[in-house]
Amino acid sequence: MLIIRSNLMKFKILTFLSMLCTPVLLKAQGVEIPVSSKTKLTLSGMLQSQFNYSLDDDVDIKGLHHSGDEHFAHNSFSVKRARVQLNAAINDRINAVILVNFGDFTGNPQNKVLENAYIKYSVNDYVNFQFGQFRPQFGQEDNYPVDFVKSIDFSNQYYLFGANSWQSFQIGASFSGQIKDIAIPIQYSVGVFNGNNRNQVSDNDDGKIFPARVVLGLSKNTHLGASGGVGKNLGQKIWAYGVDIDYTKKLNERWGMSFVSEYKQGINSQEFFGQETPAIPISKYAMRGIYVLPNVCYSFKNTRLKDLEFAFRYEYLDADFRLAGNSRETYIPMLSASFAEAYAIRVQVGLQMDRYERNIPNTTQYNTNRVICQVQARF
Template structure:
């Protein structure tokens, strides 16, 4: 009890010496925000459902459906001038299997200055340009197929770990940098499933006011297997005049597909033979209106090539997605999108999602 009493007396003094206010929770500024995305999907192919799966049997399936894709709520607590905490949940995951889902962001950010920043918890690693913006700002109908494949292999999407990042602005070529250490077994896990960790890193160079070039690379261990990935991307934004804007994004990535390796019951081929790679191009042209309810019209066209197992018997997938988008408030607060999704596989595999598909997607989004 003597030591406990001493600790209770000294603890506030120690916190005060570190410049931390004990009553900080009473002074925290808490902001709530949210986003809802609803969709209508329609398959143009008689034997393909809304998920892109082909059917040859007599089972019932849906070729058109309404759905709630995302229903997000975010809390951002500014605790001090250096510390803030963020939580982001997606209630849309409850419509399916919520296991290891729902919770997306849950992290604490500590910022010293532009050069020194830390994050602890669950968040998206910096491993590509798609990690830099939330899905409600995506120029296409969704993130790329590449993003989800590399996310399932723990390089992107939401991961648990710690990162250090910053930016050097006052030089000829500004640089953003980030490096982190993560469990490597994806989000919402009680703990790591092995002692292996992944270490992704990223550099972004501001070549001009309009052009950014990024490079990413990482290595690690998963269940005793060495894994790695790398990529490069180019982003161009230009305001042509007060009405017209043009953007162009492109990205290439390659790495070890450890998910495919561990999916084998008794793998005899080494893990480095399970390799994935992909590239996408995404031009976007927008026209802004003044003094009208319609704020902006955009036309985007994403082309993507992806092969999840190109060193062996891969089945490459090419996607073509033209899309028209109308915004009725600033910053996509109200947005309506109409997209045509065309997937073409190197070879069709009946009764799977590896089958040529043609689908129409209408998406309505509200941010608040």
């Protein structure tokens, strides 16, 4: 069975690569293919590799506590992400984007691998439509890919709200735009999504979620964002909201700093539907979290080392604060070195310390200390 799965994964990878390479091969063989002369194709990629080391004798690299004598790994190398993106600029108004993560094949690829798959139609700065699978605008972390995060990864909050369909990759449509030439510039987005996460054949009910976001440019360096959304999931009314602020300042030619903070709260429908006999109403299952992320950067000139950064993320998150919540606090001091512009080559070393309100043996809800070394290449 393992051999069959391995061969199936290899077949999928080869199939995808052959699809990307087919136009090149056909052209080399003298076969004409109908591609518009105005279409511009851009192929890019990103690779993230990690080394994890658990500092706790009874906790493995995934944060799972072990009270018995079973064998488990305290350290391991892994491929976190191996992404390939194809961007097709069909004309001056229409773009099509496909993004896949081959790193998902190392685990359970079901409902994963495909991340972005959308078409964007841009009329002007004020009117933009997007259709397909992409990330809804529902927070600061939706504004940039993970390879530009000022920490080792997105926040725990991002993944929890993503599991509840407000962030991460979702299937639907959105309208967005921005107004620049006013005293306080405004960015806005409103969308409608299936609400059952990515890579689904179709929606599992008639309910949809409607997220919206507004960002105010308070100054050149400061932006204030507000997000909110309502929807239905299997007949249950759900909602979420959040507020965030980011500040970026170039102090001089060498020194720079930035600060990001977000607060969110909403209904944890995933927790509700995960119970055999859930408490009623669904509003009893509520999640909330906040994080702050200051970052200091020092730039070098005429050296292979371009930037050296220090970041410290503190996060508080409770996935079920109205019932049997077990709040989690996370501390991540991290040092990052960039050897090319825009994090094209980046090495990060961080210490992730998780502290729970109460330790639950033999689960991942247990205090952990983990050293993470991550190497990133963008091309």
